[in-house]
Amino acid sequence: xxxxxxxxSRDICxxxxxxxxxxxxxxxxxxxxxxxxQPGQSxxxxxxxxxxxxxxxxxxxxxxxxxxxxPNLTFSTLTVSNMSPEDSSIYxxxxxxxxxxxxxxxxxxxxxxx
Amino acid sequence: xxxxxxxxxALRLQEGESSSLNCSYTVSxxxxxxxxxxxxxxxxEFLFTLYSAGEEKEKERLxxxxxxxxxxxxxxxxxxxxxxxYLCAVSQAGAQKLVFGQGTRLTINP
Numbered sequence: 001x002x003x004x005x006x007x008x009s010r011d012i013c014x015x016x017x018x019x020x021x022x023x024x025x026x027x028x029x030x031x032x033x034x035x036x037x038q039p040g041q042s043x044x045x046x047x048x049x050x051x052x053x054x055x056x057x058x059x060x061x062x063x064x065x066x067x068x069x070x071p072n073l074t075f076s077t078l079t080v081s082n083m084s085p086e087d088s089s090i091y092x093x094x095x096x097x098x099x100x101x102x103x104x105x106x107x108x109x110x111x112x113x114x
Numbered sequence: 115x116x117x118x119x120x121x122x123x124a125l126r127l128q129e130g131e132s133s134s135l136n137c138s139y140t141v142s143x144x145x146x147x148x149x150x151x152x153x154x155x156x157x158x159e160f161l162f163t164l165y166s167a168g169e170e171k172e173k174e175r176l177x178x179x180x181x182x183x184x185x186x187x188x189x190x191x192x193x194x195x196x197x198x199x200y201l202c203a204v205s206q207a208g209a210q211k212l213v214f215g216q217g218t219r220l221t222i223n224p
Contacts, residue, residue: 103210
């Protein structure tokens with residue numbers, strides 16, 4: 001496996017503001033993903049972070065609300081823009097290692113929007 | 115559309131009391147079925163991948179099995195440290211995206 005870190009681990013934000021979440025991996029990976037886990041719910045894929053190109057978003061998620069960057073093989077950011085209380089969730093990045101087939105998850109970022 | 119349903123939603127057992135968790139799935143061409151464990155406040159921890167019907171995998175007190183329609187996670191003689199939410203997910207052939215079930219919240223009482 002690999003060591004996956006996310007920053008911040010948690011934050012409390014005011015509505016209308018934006019928060020950028022970082023995901024750093026200590027190994028080279030082929031794929032990186034961003035998931036959302038709403039309170040008491042399971043995980044839902046937001047998008048696949050593509051290196052050097054625009055992310056691929058799932059139905060119901062748009063780039064203006066969740067811009068994603070992936071400048072290299074080991075780092076990605078997710079921004080939650082113009083936040084509302086409905087954005088209060090845990091945001092998780094996951095990775096697939098080179099020559100691997102399994103998604104490994106980071107520790108998550110717990111976001112509360114007031 | 116791919117769909118994953120887990121049952122029961124919650125399960126409370128006494129230490130040493132064996133049981134099974136169910137994951138029923140509908141997918142257009144299964145690439146893999148994945149089991150994860152999630153502790154409160156943490157990201158999911160990978161347990162198993164199953165690729166074809168009849169496959170079984172074991173790890174300590176856990177054994178995962180797969181049929182064409184469902185998977186079971188058998189827990190033998192559980193301990194309190196096995197308490198967690200167990201998540202099942204599937205991926206479609208040719209894709210890496212995971213579709214998750216709602217999870218089973220397992221509590222093992224000492």
